[in-house]
Amino acid sequence: GGPAPRRLNPAVGATVSITVTATSGAPSSPPSQQVIDTTTIGNCSITLTKALSSTPPPGVTPVSGGLSPNAGPLYVVLSYNNSGSIACSNAIINDPLPSGFVYVPGSGRWSNSGATVLGDGAGADPVGIVYTSPTTAVTGTVTGTITSVPGSTSGNLYFQVTIASGLAVGVTAATSNTATVTFTDSVTMTTTGPNPSNAVTYSVAQVPAVAFNGSSTLSTAADGEPANVTIASTSPGQTIQWTNYVWNNGNAPDTFDIQFRDGTGAAVGTSATFTGANCASGNVTPNGCSFPAGTTFTMYRTDGVTTLIDSGGGSAPDTGLIPLVSAGTCPAPYIINTALTSCGYAVVVRATIPPGAPTPTGPHNIALQATSAANNTVFDLVTNILTTIVANTVDLTNNLSIAGGALAAQGLGAGTATVITDNAVTPSVTLTTTTRFRLHINNTSAIASIYDLSATFFSVPAGLAATPVNWTIQFRADGSGMAADCSTVTGGNITSTGAVPIAAGGSRLICAEVLIPPTNQGGVGRPTDSPPGVYVLNFVVQQQGNPTVTDFKRDSITLGNARNVSITPNGNQNTSPGGSVTYQHTITNSGNVTETISFPGTFLTDNQFPGQAWTSAAYIDDGAGPGVLNIGSDTTITNAVTFMLAPNSSQLIFVRVNAPAMAGSPPNVTTITATYNMVTVSATDTTTLTSGLRLDKFQQLTACATPPAAPTITAGVPNGSWSNAAIPAGAGTAPGQCIAYLIVGFNTTANNINNITISDVTPANTRYESSCSPTPLTSGPLFASVVPANAMAGTVTAVSAATPAPPAAPASILLPGGSVSLQFCVRIN
Numbered sequence: 001g002g003p004a005p006r007r008l009n010p011a012v013g014a015t016v017s018i019t020v021t022a023t024s025g026a027p028s029s030p031p032s033q034q035v036i037d038t039t040t041i042g043n044c045s046i047t048l049t050k051a052l053s054s055t056p057p058p059g060v061t062p063v064s065g066g067l068s069p070n071a072g073p074l075y076v077v078l079s080y081n082n083s084g085s086i087a088c089s090n091a092i093i094n095d096p097l098p099s100g101f102v103y104v105p106g107s108g109r110w111s112n113s114g115a116t117v118l119g120d121g122a123g124a125d126p127v128g129i130v131y132t133s134p135t136t137a138v139t140g141t142v143t144g145t146i147t148s149v150p151g152s153t154s155g156n157l158y159f160q161v162t163i164a165s166g167l168a169v170g171v172t173a174a175t176s177n178t179a180t181v182t183f184t185d186s187v188t189m190t191t192t193g194p195n196p197s198n199a200v201t202y203s204v205a206q207v208p209a210v211a212f213n214g215s216s217t218l219s220t221a222a223d224g225e226p227a228n229v230t231i232a233s234t235s236p237g238q239t240i241q242w243t244n245y246v247w248n249n250g251n252a253p254d255t256f257d258i259q260f261r262d263g264t265g266a267a268v269g270t271s272a273t274f275t276g277a278n279c280a281s282g283n284v285t286p287n288g289c290s291f292p293a294g295t296t297f298t299m300y301r302t303d304g305v306t307t308l309i310d311s312g313g314g315s316a317p318d319t320g321l322i323p324l325v326s327a328g329t330c331p332a333p334y335i336i337n338t339a340l341t342s343c344g345y346a347v348v349v350r351a352t353i354p355p356g357a358p359t360p361t362g363p364h365n366i367a368l369q370a371t372s373a374a375n376n377t378v379f380d381l382v383t384n385i386l387t388t389i390v391a392n393t394v395d396l397t398n399n400l401s402i403a404g405g406a407l408a409a410q411g412l413g414a415g416t417a418t419v420i421t422d423n424a425v426t427p428s429v430t431l432t433t434t435t436r437f438r439l440h441i442n443n444t445s446a447i448a449s450i451y452d453l454s455a456t457f458f459s460v461p462a463g464l465a466a467t468p469v470n471w472t473i474q475f476r477a478d479g480s481g482m483a484a485d486c487s488t489v490t491g492g493n494i495t496s497t498g499a500v501p502i503a504a505g506g507s508r509l510i511c512a513e514v515l516i517p518p519t520n521q522g523g524v525g526r527p528t529d530s531p532p533g534v535y536v537l538n539f540v541v542q543q544q545g546n547p548t549v550t551d552f553k554r555d556s557i558t559l560g561n562a563r564n565v566s567i568t569p570n571g572n573q574n575t576s577p578g579g580s581v582t583y584q585h586t587i588t589n590s591g592n593v594t595e596t597i598s599f600p601g602t603f604l605t606d607n608q609f610p611g612q613a614w615t616s617a618a619y620i621d622d623g624a625g626p627g628v629l630n631i632g633s634d635t636t637i638t639n640a641v642t643f644m645l646a647p648n649s650s651q652l653i654f655v656r657v658n659a660p661a662m663a664g665s666p667p668n669v670t671t672i673t674a675t676y677n678m679v680t681v682s683a684t685d686t687t688t689l690t691s692g693l694r695l696d697k698f699q700q701l702t703a704c705a706t707p708p709a710a711p712t713i714t715a716g717v718p719n720g721s722w723s724n725a726a727i728p729a730g731a732g733t734a735p736g737q738c739i740a741y742l743i744v745g746f747n748t749t750a751n752n753i754n755n756i757t758i759s760d761v762t763p764a765n766t767r768y769e770s771s772c773s774p775t776p777l778t779s780g781p782l783f784a785s786v787v788p789a790n791a792m793a794g795t796v797t798a799v800s801a802a803t804p805a806p807p808a809a810p811a812s813i814l815l816p817g818g819s820v821s822l823q824f825c826v827r828i829n
Contacts, residue, residue, distance in 0.1 A: 043084050043085075043086065043185055043187070043188075044082055044084035044085075044086050044087060044088035044149070044151060044183065044185050044186060044187075045082065045083045045084040045088075045192075046080050046081065046082050046083075046088050046091055046149060046181055046183045046192075047080070047081050047083065048078060048079070048080050048093060048179060048180070048181040049078075049079040049080075049081075050076070050077070050078055050079075050095070050178075050179040050200050051076075051077045051079070051200060052074050052075070052076060052077075052200050053074070053075045053077060054074060054075070055075070056075055057075065057077060057109075057115075057156065057158055073104055073107075073160040073161065073162050074160065074161050074162070074163070075158055075159075075160055076095065076142075076158060076159055076160070076161055077156055077157075077158045078093055078095060078144070078156065078157040078158065078179055079154065079155075079156050080093065080146075080149065080154060080155055080156075080157070080181060081153075081154035082149045082150065082151055082152065082153050082154070083152070084151050084152070085151045085152065086151045086185070086186055086187055087148045087149060087150045087151055087186045088148070088149045088151075088183040088184065088185065088186060089147065089148050089149075089183070089184045089185075089186045090145065090146075090147070090182075090183065090184045090191075091145070091146040091148075091149050091181060091182070091183040091184075092143065092144075092145045092146075092181065092182045092183070092193070093143065093144045093145075093146070093157055093179065093180070093181045094141060094142075094143050094179065094180050094181075094194070095141065095142045095143075095178075095179040096140075096141045096178065097134070097140060097141065097142065097161060099164075100163060100164045100204070101161040101162075101163070101164070102161055102162045102163070102164050103133055103134040103140060103142065103159065103160075103161055104159070104160035104161060104162060105120055105133070105134075106120060107159045107160035108120065108131050108133055108142070108144075108157075108158075108159045109156075109157075109158050109159065110126070110129055110131070110144070110155070110156070110157055111155040111156035111157070111158075112126070112128060112129070112155060116129075118131040118133075118144075118159075119131065120132075120133045120134075127147075128146065128147050128148070129144055129145065129146050129147065130143075130144070130145040131143070131144050131145075131157075132144075133159065142159055144157045148186070149183070163204060169204050169205065169206045169251055169252040180193065180194030181193055181194060182194050204251065206250065206251060206252040206254075206374055207250055207251050208250040208252075208254050208372035208374045208375045208378040209248075209249035209250040209251075209372075209378065210246065210247065210248065210249060210250070210254075210256055210370050210371075210372055210378060210379065210380045211246075211247040211249055211342075211380055212244060212245070212246050212247075212256075212368065212369070212370040212379075212380040212381060212382040213227055213244070213245055213247070213380075213382055214227070214228065214229035214242070214243070214244060214245065214382060215245060216243075216245055216335060216344070216346070217337055217338045218337060218338065219247035219249055219337040219339070219341070219342040219344060227381070227382055227383060228382070228383045228384075228385050229242045229243070229244060229382065229383075229384050229385065230384075230385040230386075230387060231384075231385070231386050231387065232387050232388070233362075233386070233387055233388045233389070233390050233446045233447060234353060234386060234389060234390075234447055235353070235359070235389065235390055235391065235392035235445055235446065235447055235449075235543075235546065235549070236353050236354065236355050236356060236357040236359065236389065236391070236392060236546055236548070236549075237352075237353060237354070237355040237357075237392070237543065237545045237546025237547075237548070237549070238352075238353055238392075238447060238449075238545060238546065239350055239351065239352045239353075239545070240350065240351050240353070240386060241304070241348060241349065241350045241351075242348075242349045242351075242384040243346055243347070243348055243349075244346070244347045244348075244349060244368060244382045244384070245335070245344045245345070245346055245347070246258070246319050246322065246344060246345045246347060246370045247337065247342045247343070247344040248322040248323075248324070248342055248343055248344070249341075249342050250372070250374070250378075251324075252324065252374070253321050253322060253323045253324060254321070254322060254372055254373060254374050255311070255312055255314070255318050255319060255320060255321050255322070255372075255373040255374075256318060256319045256322065256345075256370040256371060256372060256373065257314050257315065257316040257317070257318045257370070257371045257373060258299055258308060258316060258317055258318060258319065258347055258368060258369070258370055259316050259368065259369045259371070260274040260289070260297060260366065260367075260368055260369075261287045261288065261289060261366070261367040261368065261369060261381070262274075262277050262278045262279070262288070262289055263277065263278025263279045263280055263283055263285065263288050263289045263290075264278055264285060264288055265285050265286055265287040265288040265367075267369045267371070269316060269317075270310075270315055270316055271316075271317065272298055272299040272300070272307045272308040272309065272317045273296065273297065273298045273299075273307075274296070274297040274298075275296055276289065276291060276292075276293060276294060276295040276296060276297065279291045279292070279293055279295055279366075280292070280293055281293075281358065281361045281364065282361075287365075287367040287381060287383070288365075288367075289365065289366050289367070290363075290364050290365045290366075291351065291353075291364040291365075291366055291386070292353065292354060292357040292358065292361070292364070292389070293354075294354035294356075294357070295351055295352065295353055295354060295357075296351070296352045297349060297350070297351050297366060298349070298350050299317060299347055299348070299349055299368075300347070300348040300349075300350065301333075301347075301348070302333045302345065302346040302347075302348070303333075304348040308347065312373065314373060316371075318373065319345040319347065319370075320345070322334060322343050322344070322345050323343050324343065325340060325341060325342065325343055328340050330343035330344075333345070333346075347368070349366075349368065349384055351366065351384075351386070353389060355545075355546050355547065355548055356548070357389055358389075359389050359390055359391040360388055360389060360390050360391065361388065361389050362386060362387050362388035362389055363385050363386065363387050363388065364385070364386040364389065365383050365384070365385050365386075366383070366384050367381050367382065367383045367384070368381065368382050368383075368384070369381050370382075390445070390446045390447075391445075392445040392447075392449065392543055392546055392548075392549035393444040393445055393549065393551075394441065394442065394443060394444060394445065394449070394451060394541055394543060394549055394550065394551050395411075395412065395413065395414075395442040395444050395551055396411055396415065396439060396440070396441060396442070396539065396540075396541050396551040396552060396553045397410045397411040397412055397440045397442060397553070398410040398411045398420045398421050398437070398438055398439075398440070398553060398555075399421070399438055399440075399485075400440065401440040401442055401507040401509070402440075402442040402444070402507065403442075403507060404440075406440065406442075411553045414551060415538075415551050415552035415553060415554065416554070417554065418554065419536060419554050419555060419556045420553050420554060420555055421437055421438075421555045421556075422534075422555070422556045422557070422558055423435045423436075423437065423555070423556070423557050423558070424557075424558045424560060425516060425557055425558070425559055425560065426559075426560040426561075426562055427516050427517075427518065427519050427530045427559060427560075427562045427592060428518050428519070428562070429518055429519050429520050429562060429564045429590045429591065430518050430520055430590075431518055432515050432516065432517060432518060433515075433516040433518075433530075434513055434514070434515055434516070435513070435514050435516065435557060436486045436489070436511050436512065436513050436514075437486075437511070437512040437514075437537075437539065437555050438485065438486050438509060438511065438512075439453075439475075439509070439510045439511070439512050439539055439541070439553065440507050440508075440509055441497055441502060441507060441508050441509075441510060441541050442506075442507040443502040443503065443504055443505065443506050443507065444505070445504055445543075445549070446504050447504055448501035448502060448503050448504055448506075449501050449502060449543050449544070449549075450496055450497055450498070450499070450500075450501050450502070450543070450544045451496060451497045451502070451541045451542060451543055451544065452495060452496045452541070452542045452543075452544055453475045453494070453495055453496060453497070453510060453512075453539075453540070453541060454495075454539075454540045454542070455473040455475075455512060455537055455538065455539045455540065456537070456538050456540070457471075457535060457536065457537055457538075458536040458537060458538050458554060459534070459535075459536040460533070460535050460536075461531055461532070461533030461534065461535070462533075463531075464526070464531070468529065468530075468535070469517075469523065469526060469529050470517040470521060470529045471514065471515065471516060471517065471529070471530075471535075472513075472514070472515040473512065473513070473514050473515075473537070474493045474512075474513050474515070475493060475494050475495065475510050475511065475512055475513070476489040476490070476491060476492070476493060476494060476510075476511050476513060477489060477490050477491045477494065477498075477510065477511070478490070478509045478510070478511050479491075484509055486509070486511035489511045489513070494510070496544065497510065497541075512539055512555075514537070514557060516530050516557075516559065517529040517530050518530070519562045519564070519590060519591050519592040519647065519648075520564075520590040520648055521648075522647065522648045527646045527647040527648045527649065528591075528592045528647035528648055530559060530562070530592050531559070531592050531593075531647070532559050532560055532561050532562075532592055532593060533558075533559055534556055534557070534558050534559075535556060535557040535558075535559060536554060536555075536556045537554070537555050537556065537557070538552050538553075538554055539552060539553045539554075539555065540552045559592075561591070561592065561593045562591045562592045562593075563591040563593060563595065563676070563677055563679065564589070564590040564591040565587065565588065565589050565590070565591070565595055565597070565645065565674070565676045565679070565681055566587070566588050566590065566681055567585050567586070567587050567672065567674060567681050567682060567683040568585065568586055568588070568683060569585070569683065570683050570684045570685065570686075571583035571584075571585075571655070571683070571684075571685035571686070572685070572686045572687075572688075573657075573685070573686075573687055573688075574687070574688045574689075574690045574694065574695070575657075575659045575687055575688075575689065575690070576659070576689065576690055576692035576748065576749055577659055577660060577661050577689055577692075578659060578660070578661040579658075579659050580656060580657060580658040580659065581656075581657050581659075581687055582629050582654055582655070582656050582657075583654065583655040583656075583657065583670075583685045584627065584652060584653075584654060585652070585653050585654075585655060585672060585683050586650045586651070586652055586653075587645065587650060587651045587653060587674055587681075588649075588650040589645040589646065589647055589648065589649055589650070589676075590647075590648065591647055592647050593647065594644055594645065594646045594647065595644070595645050595676040595677060596642055596643075596644055596645075596676060596677075597642060597643050597644075597645050597651070597674050597675070597676055598641070598642045598674070598675050598676070599618075599637050599638070599639060599641055599642075599673070599674055599675070600639055600675055601639070601673075602673075603618075603637070603639070603672065603673045603674065603675075604616055604617070604618050604637070604655070604670070604671070604672055604673070605670065605671045606657070606668055606669070606670050607668060607669045609666060612660050612668075613660045614657065614658065614659065614660060614668040614670075614687075615657075615658045616655055616656060616657045616658065616670045617636060617637075617655075617656050618636070618637040618653055618654065618655050618656075618672055619631065619634040619635060619636055619637060619653060619654040619656070620634060620635040620637060620641070620643070620651065620652075620653050621634055621651070621652035621653060621654065622634050622635065627652065629654040629656065631656075634654065637653065645676075653672070655670060655672050655685055657670050657685060657687050659687065659689055666689075667686050667687060667688040667689075668686070668687045669684050669685070669686050670684065670685040670686075670687065671683075671684050671685075672684075672685075692747055692748045692749030692751065692753060693745050693746070693747060693748070693753050693756065693814070694716060694745070694746045694748050695743065695744070695745050695758070696716060696717075696724060696743070696744050696746070697724060697741065697742070697743050697744075697760075698718055698722035698723060698724050698741070698742040698743075698744065699722070699723065699724070699727060699739055699740065699741050699742070700720075700721045700722055700723065700727075700739070700740055701727060701732035701733070701737065701738070701739060701740075702738050702739065702740040702772050702825060703738065703772065704736075704737070704738040704769060704771055704772050704825075704827060705771055705772065706771070706772060707740065707772045707773055707774040707823070707825060708720070708721070708740050708772075708774075708823075710774060710779070710823075711742065711821075711823075713744055713746075713779070713819045713821060715746065715817075716744050716745075716746025716748075716819050717744070718742055718744060718821075722742050727739070733828065734828070735828050735829060736827065736828060737827070737828050738769055738772050738825055738826065738827050738828070739766070739825070739826055739828070740772060740773075740823065740824070740825045741760065741823065741824055741825070741826070742821060742822070742823045743758055743760055743821060743822045743823075744819055744820070744821045745758060745780075745814070745819060745820045745821070746817075746818075746819045747814045747815065747816050747817060747818050747819070749816060750816050751816060752813045752814065752815055752816065753813070753814040754800060754812060754813050754814065755800065756799070756800045756812075756814060756820060757797065757798070757799050757800075758797070758798045758799075758820070758822045759795055759796070759797045759798075760795070760796050760822065760824075761793075761794070761795050761796075762788065762793045762794060762795075762796070762826050763826065765828065765829045766793070766826035766827065766828055766829060767788075767791045767792055767793055767826060767827055767829065768787055768788040768789070768790060768791065768792055768793070768794060768796070768824065768825075768826060769790065769791070769825045769826055769827040770787075770790040770825075771790075771825075772825035773787070773823070773824045773825040774823055777796070777798065777822055777823055777824050778798045778820065778821065778822055778823075779819075779820065779821045779823075780800075780812075780814065780818070780819065780820030780821060781800060781812040781813060781814060781818075781820070783798050783799065783800060783812070783820060783822075784798070784799055785797060785798045785799075785822065786799075787824065791827070796822065796824045798820075798822040800812035800813075800814070800820070
């Protein structure tokens with residue numbers, strides 16, 4: 001009910017006093033009491049304090065948004081205080097966010113009336129403040145303009161930021177995070193600022209993050225990642241391979257341990273190999289290994305060759321230090337994701353399925369865990385899946401593949417005791433014989449495979465070793481092209497279908513060769529290495545790494561009779577009238593069957609000339625005196641005589657030829673004939689009558705300028721360097737060199753021999769050479785000679801009469817035991 005209050009407007013610095021008096025309504029002494037309050041008017045003055053906090057101020061609910069390498073968003077608190085007595089107007093607070101601070105949209109708050117929500121855009125602010133901020137979650141400047149800050153009041157402006165993931169760990173910003181305030185004195189309208197400056201410090205901690213997946217381009221660790229890597233199928237005994245990728249999504253280089261998850265779902269293993277402990281088909285434990293027991297797993301580095309190892313003294317094999325992206329790249333062997341934000345490392349995982357694994361089964365899982373070495377609570381999983389294990393099968397067929405329409409008669413289906421193909425072969429007497437079989441290896445499995453090749457003899461003719469001696473079975477690639485019939489082969493011997501697997505459902509033609517030794521080859525206890533009969537073979541194919549996947553085909557060789565009997569050699573000897581000579585012949589069976597040797601009909605003949613009566617007889621050597629005819633004990637061959645001759649055996653026989661008493665007969669040819677299996681073989685012996693004059697020829701190398709010294713001839717044999725042996729090739733037989741020849745006639749009878757003529761022709765490719773031919777050319781009784789012109793080819797003749805030649809010339813006589821000779825020389829062309 002009192003008077004209206006007065007409004008004071010004193011100047012800054014003035015003193016204003018207010019007196020308050022209280023008066024009692026009852027008598028008192030003193031009757032009233034008063035006090036005086038004195039206030040000095042001060043100018044407005046705003047101070048600003050900036051702070052960072054990981055917890056929200058009282059009454060503030062955090063705003064979600066953005067990712068931070070730290071635990072959560074930071075709160076930037078800008079505290080202002082007007083310490084003056086009068087209000088400040090137009091207080092402008094600016095906070096330029098430094099690089100690495102990312103504004104959280106919608107997070108601005110003002111302490112007026114509690115925690116007033118501030119809008120990021122224009123027109124969304126409450127009365128008394130104009131608030132602006134980055135319009136998106138990027139670095140920018142936060143500004144709050146407060147219309148009036150009364151004297152002796154304070155307040156807060158705060159918002160949220162996150163720390164950009166690209167900041168290096170441990171970097172501290174001490175001066176760049178600065179907030180400023182400007183304000184206007186409402187009395188004097190004086191603007192002050194920016195005042196003061198406030199800076200806070202912060203450091204970035206390492207925050208590990210990892211994604212383990214099957215993508216070489218995506219590094220997400222949550223929705224959208226290819227967390228499973230799947231292989232459709234394999235078979236027992238096979239090895240399969242997955243490639244997993246470890247992505248470093250943290251804010252610092254990091255190493256990640258790689259471990260398998262066992263059958264219980266626990267991370268196990270201190271090495272790159274896991275033997276599949278607790279793994280079991282059908283295991284439904286989360287992340288538990290559900291591969292068949294006995295499966296072996298191994299981890300390899302990016303190259304797929306080097307086993308993954310522990311690089312830093314940890315408890316498990318690891319990736320090594322995976323760096324951060326630098327200048328948009330990752331160093332080898334690391335890869336970079338499509339977003340260019342993370343470096344990754346490929347880990348190759350192989351699983352070998354036990355040969356006895358049940359089929360069909362699946363799916364089968366093996367999970368791997370990648371754990372940060374910086375924080376072992378940070379990890380991610382990838383699951384490698386095999387959809388199914390199917391049985392391996394292979395089918396070996398003969399002339400046609402399965403795709404080509406092979407039938408059971410060609411081996412379609414599992415191998416049986418039935419012989420599919422029989423090759424009829426007649427072996428060679430002296431050469432190796434080759435016969436071939438076609439092997440179509442048909443991969444009837446669901447996976448590509450390589451197959452090993454082998455062969456064994458199932459049965460052989462009686463009396464042979466289980467594997468015939470000197471027989472060879474080998475495999476070669478078909479070289480017949482479109483014919484595909486093994487008519488030709490290519491390349492060397494092979495033991496498998498090759499380095500390139502046969503695709504599922506595909507086939508490959510391989511040629512099996514059997515090399516049969518010649519019939520004339522044998523040994524102790526085996527007259528021949530290739531006796532006739534049926535040889536049955538098993539050709540076997542077997543999947544590499546899984547011997548239970550196999551098939552065989554049974555083929556045979558019917559080896560025929562190879563018959564070959566010969567009589568050797570043809571003989572050639574001299575005898576005098578009434579004399580006789582003995583020839584040795586060997587009857588040899590070079591075939592592969594025992595032959596019956598007989599001598600039917602006229603098996604021994606001599607050519608007869610009028611007035612001549614050559615006779616002959618044949619004998620079988622009894623072995624008592626090997627190589628010597630014993631007429632008394634050796635069996636005389638007649639039409640009734642037969643004997644058995646085993647393969648590669650021989651029999652010595654003799655042919656005795658008797659010359660007629662009359663001299664001058666032409667050479668006699670004696671033919672001995674034997675029969676085997678209705679085939680005849682024969683040998684001939686040519687016997688020449690010499691009337692007792694034995695003729696021998698000798699030779700030696702000589703200088704072309706002078707003849708060799710005249711020889712001394714004893715019993716028809718010259719002394720010195722003369723020889724009837726072959727002269728080996730050498731310097732002395734080069735063109736232009738000379739050879740001396742000596743022909744010696746020796747009277748082996750008790751009678752005189754006369755009218756002798758000796759002739760010889762200069763050998764081919766030589767010419768008569770007078771310089772090394774002696775004068776005279778002859779020795780003995782009254783010899784004269786006729787020779788070609790020097791350096792000309794022709795006949796050299798010596799006669800036992802002076803020129804002209806006999807019979808006009810008087811006779812000369814060669815006494816018993818005497819010799820005559822003809823010596824001349826030739827030069828090699």
